[in-house]
Structures are given as structure tokens and as C-alpha cells.
Amino acid sequence: MPARDGGLCRIRLPGGVLHAGQARALAAAASLHASGIIEATNRANVQLRGVSAAHEAALVEQLLAAGLGPQDGAGSLNERDNVRNIMLSPLAGRGVGSLLDTRPLAAALLDMLQTTPAFAALSPKFCLLLDGGEALAATRHAHDIWLAALPADGAGPRLALGLAGCPPAAVRDEPPLAIVRPHQVVAVVAALLQAFLQLARPAQHRMREVLAEHPAATVLAHAQLHVDFALGTDPALANWHRAPEATGLRVGIHAQQSDAGMPTCYYVGAQLPLGRIAAADLLQLADISQGTLHFTPWQSVLIPDLSEARAHATQAQLQAMGLLTDPGDPLASLIACAGSTGCGKAQADVKTDALALAGLLARPQAVHLSGCERSCAAAHSARWTLLAVAPARYDLYQHSDQGGFGTCLAQQLTLAQAAAFINAQPARTDSLDA
Ligand code: SF4
Missing domain, CATH: 3.90.480.10 (Sulfite Reductase Hemoprotein;Domain 2)
Incomplete structure (x- = not known):
């Protein structure tokens, strides 16, 4: 592009x-x-x-x-590439906390997605999360379909499943829609994709858009028509929530x-x-x-x-x-998008500004510098976001439950002002955690 x-x-x-x-x-x-x-x-x-x-x-x-x-299969090269949108832990099968090695399942899902002609119609943004339970994982970003490993029961490994969201991190979050076994994963994802394509109007590209018009139970009922096993949840897991992530484990x-x-x-x-x-x-x-x-x-x-x-x-x-x-290097906790040297939408040269900010921070802080609201560098909301509004000027957001970048604390800050604001906040030991 x-x-x-x-x-x-x-x-x-x-x-x-x-x-x-x-x-x-x-x-x-x-x-x-x-x-x-x-x-x-x-x-x-x-x-x-x-x-x-x-x-x-x-x-x-x-x-x-x-x-x-993409491998050879149905559809054009771009169509086959677009569906290859599955997020795993970077330590899948190896990471501390892993309940299930998701790599074989991911390979089987990719194969199914690339070789099923109907799925070439999916938007390139349509994405799946396959979470093995590892501590080092990015699970807080909403995915169209998410699957998350649960502790095994007497019948073996199992996964929780949900739509247009992420695995519950607290009891107040949406509980799983269904519980499936690993050997059912490919079939259930294919069934949910068929249900999505049946229910979505031409202008609807994401699961959340379909759920705005149809309850999740309707999507599940459509999916049920495409599989020969019962799709249901386990009331005992209504309050299940995923173990906390530890994204700071990415460094060192x-x-x-x-x-x-x-x-x-x-x-x-x-x-x-x-x-x-x-x-x-x-x-x-x-x-x-x-x-x-x-x-x-x-x-x-x-x-x-x-x-x-x-x-x-x-x-x-x-x-x-x-x-x-x-992890003690302030630059290790900063992320930034391409900025104005590479992107016409950027309001500032965020890469250069990030380097300058690293020199102004008293200690490492998870800061995301974004050239515009599209947030290309971070799918998650970082603890601090500096949203460029003009060259070397930023609005400062702090992560909160209200979504987006969080709560806007100050506007039109210089880098020195932003650094002074962040430096004045209490220190946290998990400086890399987003
Ligand atoms: S976040 Fe905005 S400015 Fe940065 S790369 Fe994406 S579109 Fe461009």
C-alpha cells in the first residue's frame, strides 16, 4: 500500500x-x-x-x-493473506502459565482459513485470538472471535470461546459463550465464520457490528447448524477469568x-x-x-x-x-508509530519525539506516542498515551476503563511538559506493563 x-x-x-x-x-x-x-x-x-x-x-x-x-489455496494472494490474522502469545507452548500449546491449533486454523473459498470475503481486519494462558500475552485487545485455554477437567484440555471481545479479566467482564475441546476448535471457528457471513450485511465487516443487531445467542445458533457437537457453556465457569498478563516479561x-x-x-x-x-x-x-x-x-x-x-x-x-x-532503560518502554516521516496522517514526528522523551523521563514508563487517533503502534491502551495534535505538541491520556486511549489529562503539551507530568506520578515497579 x-x-x-x-x-x-x-x-x-x-x-x-x-x-x-x-x-x-x-x-x-x-x-x-x-x-x-x-x-x-x-x-x-x-x-x-x-x-x-x-x-x-x-x-x-x-x-x-x-x-x-500465504500458502496456495482459494482466492487471490491478498485474500489468502488477509485471513491470516490469528494472535498467539509470542511464547506459545513455552511461556510460564501456558495451559495449552496453541501452535498446532493455530496451524490448523490458518490452513482452514486459507483454503476455504468463502472466507476470502472476510475483512483484513477480522481477527482471532488463540490464547494458551501464558503470562506474556496480549489478550486485552478486542478480537472478532477469541478462544482461551481453561484449566483441564477430567476429560482433558478445553477452551472458552467468545465473540467481539477478549477473555474476561475480571468477573464483571462478559463470560464465555461456549466451551470447546481442542479437536473441535477448527470446526467451531469455521461454523462461527459461516454464521457471521450469513448474518452480516455488506457494510458490516466486524463481529461487533453483527452483534449490534443480533444477540450472540443468535450467532451461536447459526453456528450450531454447521457442527455436529453441541455448542454450550458450563455454568460453573460463569465467573472464570483469565490470569493477569505480565507484559513486562518481554524484556530481559x-x-x-x-x-x-x-x-x-x-x-x-x-x-x-x-x-x-x-x-x-x-x-x-x-x-x-x-x-x-x-x-x-x-x-x-x-x-x-x-x-x-x-x-x-x-x-x-x-x-x-x-x-x-x-527493563530499566526508558526507551525500552516507549512505542511509537511511523510518524510524519512515513505517514501522511501524522501530526508530529513521533519517532524523533520518542527518542527525546526517553531522555526526559526519570524512570521507565509505558508510553505510547501516536501520530493520530488510529493508534497503529498499539492495539492496546498503554498506561500513558501521547496523541500528537501538532508538531512536538501532544494531548496526554492515562489508561482507564473508559476505552480508547483512556482519560485525557492535559492538552497541547510540549515533550518537556508531558515528561514532567509523567515523572510526577508515583513510581511503579512493573514499568513495562502496558
Ligand atoms: S497512528 Fe496515524 S500517524 Fe501513526 S502511522 Fe498510524 S495512521 Fe499514521
Whole structure:
């Protein structure tokens, strides 16, 4: 798609995972056909900016050859790519708190989505959440369909399911609409998508728009017609809520979940400064990982499955590259969108301003700088949001239950004024938590 700084190419990474060989291919493609900068997105994907005119076809061909695109199936390339919109924990199957390894289910869902011709009609914004229960997860952003692992019962693993929202984090939130077993997940998602397509009018692209006219029970009743097992909930789970997230676990060295008797593995998390990495650095990252890189929804990357000694050596290598592995670094807790250098909608150069703000903050604070209300850098509401209203001028919001960016506390602030306001607030130990 066009942008102020040239073409923009978004590359969806299943589960945020980029294999080392794919990272090398991506770095080569970024250098040859685009600006040479790779950006992390808020759905754990990556994008290339500054794609040169007339290079689009060659870029796509190079990416597909590296396995960075949809598989063959029904519909056009774009249609098959658009449906690949499933969010997992960046530590799916590995993270502390994991109740269920969601990776096989995600692969089966992706296969179903790409090969079912009817689902090519879904909007590129239609999204699914498949939550395994990991502490490091982004589950507070509303998804059209969400599934979340529950503690297993006598019959084995099970998942709660809901529409146009997210797993309940408190008892006041919407309870699950249905409870399903892992082997039923692909069928139930396909049934819900068919129900959505039957009920949605042409102008309705998201589940919440359908729910504004039909109760969730109606959508479920339509879905029931497409599966041969009963869709229902468990009254005993009416007050179930998901364990709290710990998004600060994205930076630094942390233990992975390990099976009894197995050695503990570790991962290293590093924030990409302002969500960007140069092609040469991505090559270096691929060499360091020797396996897979896991992009996160917070503009950061993880390298998993390391011994403790290797985790420390890896952290030192990442630090030497300029990646942020210290949660105490104020820049590690800042996220910013492309801003006015890359986007025509931006009211300010938020990337440059974020660097300046990092130097003004007395301690790390989760701050999101957004060039406009579209909030491309963050699907969630950060603790603090600076919404650009003019060059180097921002309205300051604090996260609250009222949705959007939260509560507007002050308007038209300079960066120094915003930093002074934030610095005056009580310190929190979980500075990276959004
Ligand atoms: S949030 Fe607004 S200014 Fe920033 S990249 Fe998105 S559309 Fe552009």
C-alpha cells in the first residue's frame, strides 16, 4: 500500500515466528527493494517501508520464495493473506502459565482459513485470538472471535470461546459463550465464520457490528447448524477469568515453562528501539538466534530455547547491537508509530519525539506516542498515551476503563511538559506493563 515514504509491505508472521533463514531473506529483500528498515507491528508481524516503485512484484516473489506469505489455496494472494490474522502469545507452548500449546491449533486454523473459498470475503481486519494462558500475552485487545485455554477437567484440555471481545479479566467482564475441546476448535471457528457471513450485511465487516443487531445467542445458533457437537457453556465457569498478563516479561532473561524433570530453558527479550531494525542488524540477529526469532505485539523480539549461560551471552550480543534488553532503560518502554516521516496522517514526528522523551523521563514508563487517533503502534491502551495534535505538541491520556486511549489529562503539551507530568506520578515497579 502507498505511504508518504514509498510503498508499505506488511508481512504476516504466523505466531510472530520468523525463522533465521527467513530473516536473512527478509533482510535481503528489504535492502534490495525497500528502505532497508524492518518495522515490528502491533500484531507481531513486520513491515517494510519505502518499497521502490516498480519493485513490488519482485519483492513479493522474493518473500513468497522464503515462505513469507500465504500458502496456495482459494482466492487471490491478498485474500489468502488477509485471513491470516490469528494472535498467539509470542511464547506459545513455552511461556510460564501456558495451559495449552496453541501452535498446532493455530496451524490448523490458518490452513482452514486459507483454503476455504468463502472466507476470502472476510475483512483484513477480522481477527482471532488463540490464547494458551501464558503470562506474556496480549489478550486485552478486542478480537472478532477469541478462544482461551481453561484449566483441564477430567476429560482433558478445553477452551472458552467468545465473540467481539477478549477473555474476561475480571468477573464483571462478559463470560464465555461456549466451551470447546481442542479437536473441535477448527470446526467451531469455521461454523462461527459461516454464521457471521450469513448474518452480516455488506457494510458490516466486524463481529461487533453483527452483534449490534443480533444477540450472540443468535450467532451461536447459526453456528450450531454447521457442527455436529453441541455448542454450550458450563455454568460453573460463569465467573472464570483469565490470569493477569505480565507484559513486562518481554524484556530481559526469563525462564520458560518446563516439564517436570526437564532442564529449564530460557529466552531473551529485547525491545527494538522505536520498533525498527536495519537489515544488517536483522542478519546479525538471525545469526545470533540460530533458530527462530519471535516478534511480539510490543515492537520487540524474543530468542527462545537457550541454556542459562547462552541466554546471558545472547543478551550481551543483543545489547552490543543496540537492542534494549534492560527493563530499566526508558526507551525500552516507549512505542511509537511511523510518524510524519512515513505517514501522511501524522501530526508530529513521533519517532524523533520518542527518542527525546526517553531522555526526559526519570524512570521507565509505558508510553505510547501516536501520530493520530488510529493508534497503529498499539492495539492496546498503554498506561500513558501521547496523541500528537501538532508538531512536538501532544494531548496526554492515562489508561482507564473508559476505552480508547483512556482519560485525557492535559492538552497541547510540549515533550518537556508531558515528561514532567509523567515523572510526577508515583513510581511503579512493573514499568513495562502496558
Ligand atoms: S497512528 Fe496515524 S500517524 Fe501513526 S502511522 Fe498510524 S495512521 Fe499514521
